[in-house]
Each structure stands twice: as C-alpha cells, then as structure tokens.
Amino acid sequence: MSLLVENLSKVYAGQKALDSVSFSIDGPQVAGLLGPNGAGKSTLMKIACCYLAPSSGRVEVCGFDTVGDSLEARSRIGYLPEHNPLYLDMYVKEYLDFVGEIYKGKGNVAARRDEVIERVGLGPESRKKIGALSKGYRQRLGIAQALIHDPDVLVLDEPTSGLDPNQLEEIRALVRDIGTRKIVIFSTHVMQEAQAVCGRVLLLDKGKLVADAPTDRLMRQLQGKARILVEFDQAVPAEELEALSGVSGIVRGGVSRFEVLTDASVDLRGALFRYAVEKGVAVLTLQKEEFSLESVFHRLTREEALPSGGGKEKEED
Secondary structure, three states: OEEEEEEEEEEEOOEEEEEEEEEEEEOOEEEEEEOOOOOOHHHHHHHHOOOOOOOEEEEEEOOEEOOOOHHHHHOOEEEEOOOOOOOOOOEHHHHHHHHHHHHHOOOOOHHHHHHHHHHHOOHHHOOOEHHHOOHHHHHHHHHHHHHOOOOOEEEEEOOOOOOOHHHHHHHHHHHHHHOOOOEEEEEOOOHHHHHHHOOEEEEEEOOEEEEEEEHHHHHHHHOOEEEEEEEEOOOOOHHHHHOOOOOOEEEEOOOOEEEEEEEOOOOOHHHHHHHHHHHOOOEEEEEEEEOOHHHHHHHHOOOOOOOOOOOOEEEOO
C-alpha cells in the first residue's frame, strides 16, 4: 500500500491552492495533515480522492494514478469528509449495505458490514436509525462507510470535530488501531490531536509543504527548549536582551515585546526582571512556555525556523 504525491499544484482563478507539493507514504501509518485555514488541505484530499483534477503534478494511490486510473484509485481509498454526509432516515445496517453495494455489488456485503460494525464499535447502536445516533456514533458510522470496501488508504477530514472528551478518546484509539493496518491521512487543526494520534506530520501553509517529519522527531528538535514572553512599558534594545546569559535567540514583536528563546532548564525570568529594574522600565508581561507541537505549527507557518541556538534575532510582523 502506498500514496504518492508528486509536484502537485492546483490553481483556482489564478491563485495557487497547492504549490508543487511532494511526499510519499509507504506502509501502514497515521499521517497528520496540518495547516491553517486556506493552507490547501481540503484541496489535496479532494485530489487524492479523485474529486478534483490537479492543475499539474500527480497523485498515485497504490500505484494507480487518480486521473488516468481513477476507478482503480477510488477502489483503494476511503474518505470521511468533515461534514459527515449521512442519510438520517436510514438504519445503520441499511446504510452500510447501501454504501457497500456501490463498491461490491449486491450479495457480497453482509459479512463485511458486520465485520466493520464490530471493528468500529457500532454493535450496540447497529439496529438504530442514523438520526437517533449521538455525534460520536455518527462519526464511527462515517469511518465504517469509508472502510466498507476495505481500502488501503483512509482519508479522514476533521474526524473528531465536535466530540465530547470521552468520544474524542474513543475515536483517537480507533484511528490509531486502523493505522496499524492501513495508511491514514488525518486532517486536523488541533495540534494535540496530531501529538496523540499521528506518527508523522505533513504541515501545509499557503499551498506549500513546509514540514514533513515524524512527530517525535519534531518534538526532539524542541526538547529542552523554552521561550519567555516579555513585554516592557517602553522600547528596549533587542541586542541588550540577547547579551543576557542563557539567551539563545530573540524574536522581536515590536520595540517593547519579545520572545526570548532559551533552554527549558534555565529560568531567565529573574534576569529579565533585574534587567528591567536596572534600566528603569516596567515589566508588563513575563511568561515562560515550553515548546510543543503547537509551537512548531505557529513558527513554521510564520516562516520562522525552529530555535536552533544560533542566537539570531528574528522580527515578527
């Protein structure tokens, strides 16, 4: 099983939604597709699922091109869109039979339907009408319909949106389990989701792929790093802050606001407070934060490098 995206671009009315995106996935895993609104995530998923044609480049699902071999590619991919399109007046089993017959034809569905119901934990609700299901069970049903034809690649667009904490953990566990057997593309805006579910992060911003790495590698890059948010009541020279012992870098947010980058083992708040006293300025904000995957997201989508200890000053817009 594999998913290949090669130099993929999509242009709408002269504006690039995707700009030469390339990556490949081989073998079972959960890959998080992250990015701010308008980054191109939905466009990429729709092209991979054969709903859109690319302007240039190509996508292959298990070796089949999504344009030239569309039917073969579709048969190997399952898709749960963000707004789960269910027929509320149908019964759970009736609906899965309906979807299964689209892929497999009549008479070949019942055994697979029961297997999928068991797999996603729908058994207690399987005799109900869809309209009577909770949001969590509707999401399980959406995943079930995407799995009914046993695809190699599963694309899930915001599958945990709107769930309560118990439902959230149940769906996370289900996705992790599926990812041991299939390729799962897991689109989300929530960084905690990627840390909890995904073994790999694909980060899009303004149509470009700005990061592609195992989640734990991104976290190791930040392990032991921290930032201190500091704001003074008047302008101070950034070079004076950068000269303080233990500072590895400065991100300037204006003449009086800074992010001071440091090791997590070093607490610079005392030194910053003493600096302010010596200079006769007041401290308005002084807050220490250790880095997380959310920090990676914000820094890469602001076109900033991860803190490397190089001691270079960066300026925020």
